[in-house]
Structure formats: C-alpha cells, structure tokens
Amino acid sequence: MSTLAIKGGPKAAESLRVPAWPLLTEEDRQAVMEVLDSRNWGRLYPESRAEAFEKAFAAYHDADFGIAVSNGTVALELALVAAGIRPGDEVLVPAVTFIASASAIACQGAIPIFVDSDPETLAMSATAAKAAITPRTRGIVIVYYGGYPPDMDAFVRLAREHNLVLIEDCAHAQGTAWRGRKAGSFGHFGCFSFQQSKSLSAGEGGMVITCDPRLAEEARLYHNIGRKVGFPGYEHFVLASNYRLPELSAALLLSQFTRLARQVQERMANAAILAQGLREIGGIKMLKQDERITQRGYYFLVLRYDGREFADVPLRTFITALQAEGVPCGSGYGMPLYKQPAFARAYVAELLGRAVEDVPDYPNLYLPVAEHFCAEEQITIPHAVLLSGPEGMRAILDAIAKLKAHAAELRDAIA
Ligand SMILES: Cc1ncc(COP(=O)(O)O)c(C=O)c1O
Incomplete structure (x- = not known):
C-alpha cells in the first residue's frame, strides 16, 4: 500500500495543530x-x-x-x-x-x-x-x-x-x-x-x-x-x-x-523556520527576500512550486496531496482577475457607460507572469498556520519532504 495520504497512507503532518481563527478571549x-x-x-x-x-x-x-x-x-x-x-x-x-x-x-x-x-x-x-x-x-x-x-x-x-x-x-x-x-x-x-x-x-x-x-x-x-x-x-x-x-x-x-504586534513576530519567526527547511528540501521557494522589507504581516504565506523538482506533478495535484497530508493550503485566488466572468467586456462597458471598444478586452488579456504564477507555481498557506509553532513548521516540512520523496509515485497515481 502507498505511503501517500492521498492514497490512504498516514498523514505526515498529523501533529500539526492550527489555532482556530479568529482567536477569542x-x-x-x-x-x-x-x-x-x-x-x-x-x-x-x-x-x-x-x-x-x-x-x-x-x-x-x-x-x-x-x-x-x-x-x-x-x-x-x-x-x-x-x-x-x-x-x-x-x-x-x-x-x-x-x-x-x-x-x-x-x-x-x-x-x-x-x-x-x-x-x-x-x-x-x-x-x-x-x-x-x-x-x-x-x-x-x-x-x-x-x-x-x-x-x-x-x-x-x-x-x-x-x-x-x-x-x-x-x-x-x-x-x-x-x-x-x-x-x-x-x-x-x-x-x-x-x-x-x-x-x-x-x-x-x-x-x-x-x-x-x-x-x-x-x-x-x-x-x-x-x-x-x-x-x-x-x-x-x-x-x-x-x-x-x-x-x-x-x-x-x-x-x-x-495581540497583533506579538502575532506578527510569531508568524515571522515561524516563516523563517519554514524558509530554512524549504531551502534544504528544494523545489519550493519563498518569495524573494528583500532587505527593504523590514517586517512581514501575513494573510497567507505565498510559496512558489517548481514541478520539475517533483517529477512534473501538476500544481493542483501537489496541493491536493499536501492537503491530504494534513497541511491546510490552497492556490490563492486561483486565476488572474481579468479571467473572472465579471470582466466580460460588454458588461464592463455598460457598467461604465462607455463604448465596448473604449474598455480593455479583459477576457483576451494575457499577462504572462501572472498567468504562469497562478497556473504553475502558487501555493498559499493561511496565516493562522504560522501560529502553530516551530513543531507545526516541522510537520509541514515533513509533509513536503515526503511528497518529494514519493513524487514519481504521486505522478503515476494520477496519470
Ligand atoms: C486584497 C484584498 N483587497 C480587498 C479586500 C476586501 O476586503 P473585505 O472582504 O473586507 O471587503 C480583500 C478581502 O479579502 C482582499 O483580499
């Protein structure tokens, strides 16, 4: 039997305890x-x-x-x-x-x-x-x-x-x-x-x-x-x-x-643990570290997935497998905004009281960096997860390392 949780195996991040959000005192x-x-x-x-x-x-x-x-x-x-x-x-x-x-x-x-x-x-x-x-x-x-x-x-x-x-x-x-x-x-x-x-x-x-x-x-x-x-x-x-x-x-x-200022510090400390562990595993990166960013608030932690390092497992499959291992994660807002039905050109033109040719052809826009990021790279982890302590971060890293070790198996399982 497979060790992947998505195929019924044990969860690598079983021990991860994420505080219920919002906190209430x-x-x-x-x-x-x-x-x-x-x-x-x-x-x-x-x-x-x-x-x-x-x-x-x-x-x-x-x-x-x-x-x-x-x-x-x-x-x-x-x-x-x-x-x-x-x-x-x-x-x-x-x-x-x-x-x-x-x-x-x-x-x-x-x-x-x-x-x-x-x-x-x-x-x-x-x-x-x-x-x-x-x-x-x-x-x-x-x-x-x-x-x-x-x-x-x-x-x-x-x-x-x-x-x-x-x-x-x-x-x-x-x-x-x-x-x-x-x-x-x-x-x-x-x-x-x-x-x-x-x-x-x-x-x-x-x-x-x-x-x-x-x-x-x-x-x-x-x-x-x-x-x-x-x-x-x-x-x-x-x-x-x-x-x-x-x-x-x-x-x-x-x-x-x-409680905000203390939580900001806690999330930053835990994110640093995750960053270090991800460097060691390889294939998933944090956003660019820029020394001009002197403090980080988080709504979600954005990670960049490189499928080539995971036997070409598609991003969505990887996210599903990571969730199955017990890590709350997603793909942000999913797609560039101009692909939303609300940006139908005729509708926007009518809303703005303008001729159709006077508004951008939103549905046919293609912004390559945004497109690639949404389709191939983006993994998001909610901020409350960053309040689950160093042991929580280690559980996440264990889950990612496990998926890397079993990447070919994961790819073949969904083929
Ligand atoms: C980037 C961004 N801007 C604005 C908003 C709107 O905030 P609200 O949901 O409070 O209306 C959100 C909500 O998720 C958001 O993520």
Missing part, C-alpha cells in the same frame, strides 16, 4: 459586552470605540489619521473617491489579487487597467506599470499580496513623477513594513480589511489611513453620508454613502489589536 467578550451594556452601538457621538481604534491602528501603521469603515471593499471605494478618482479615469491594478482591488475602481466608474507581476516578487511590476501609463491614467492601486510589499521605492517615485493617486490595498498587510515604515503610510491612502479571515478581524470591518489632513477630512466627509465634522447631523455637503463601522465591531477590533 475573555477580554474580547468583555469588550463587546461593555458596548452592549452602554447602548451606544453606533458611532454618532464623540469618544467612540471606533475613534479609539482609528487612533491606535493608524499610529501602529505610521499614519496620522484613520477612518474606520464597514469592510475592506468600501475602504478602497472610499479611498478612490476621496483621492479624486472620477468616472473615465484609468487606474492601474495588479491582476493577481482579490476582486475588490479592481471592482472598487469600476464601481467609481473608472477603468481598471491590469498590470503584470514582477517575475521575482510576483507583486505588481513597477516597470510594467510605467509602460501602462496613458494620458488618461489617474491612479495606481498597489496590493500587498499575502502581505508581501511591491517595490515601494519605485511606486512612490512613479506616482510622483506622473502625478498619480497612489492607493495601497493593505487588506493582507497588517504589520508589514518597508524600510521600517508600515504599509499604508506611503500613498494617498492605505486600505485595510478586518474581515473574518484576516490577521486582525472582527468578522467584517475596514479602515483607510492617511498622513494628509485634507484627504482625511475628505474621507470622513464621504464615509459619513456627506457630513462634516463639527456640523449638525442633518447638514450634508456631498452625496455619499454610509461606510461607518459599528461600535460592537470597533470594540472587538480594539481588543484583538492588543
């Missing part, structure tokens, strides 16, 4: 109960939990202002509108990301322009972004995919040189720092998600952060149906939506936030 419960008892469940009064969380989280991320919102998708929408992106503007965005990075652009009536990934880091390529700039380009949404930063030196320079709005999608990047400065504090706005699976979570929630007082004021105005701070509740200065974060969520986030 007595302090979290108390924080929520206090809000319930106070009957102040919304933030329509001064000194709210939302305000305290905005201050604490923005300070941790090296920004002067934070505006808490109900999720990461509307954080992006709010940032784009407050930074001045308008219908018909072109906005550059990577192809390998969650749909919200691009749908938020289209929801403003602007045109998402997909840009290929850097072959070394798999973040949006600054060279490809520069080549994609046209007279209609007004902004760039960069994404810290899995928490890994794009080349921030290059993107800050590019945005300045071309007078572009720079929005950082930091939904995955709680804790990431570039040259000692945290994600979200480089561009016009940084946008965060606190959805269920994120490394800081209240089930739902989001925030935009900025260092610019004028932009902060603009974001506050738009996030609160056009209300200005200091004006009576029924005066409205722009037509906008309600993006406010409920107090119950803010209380839970404030409580969860007390």
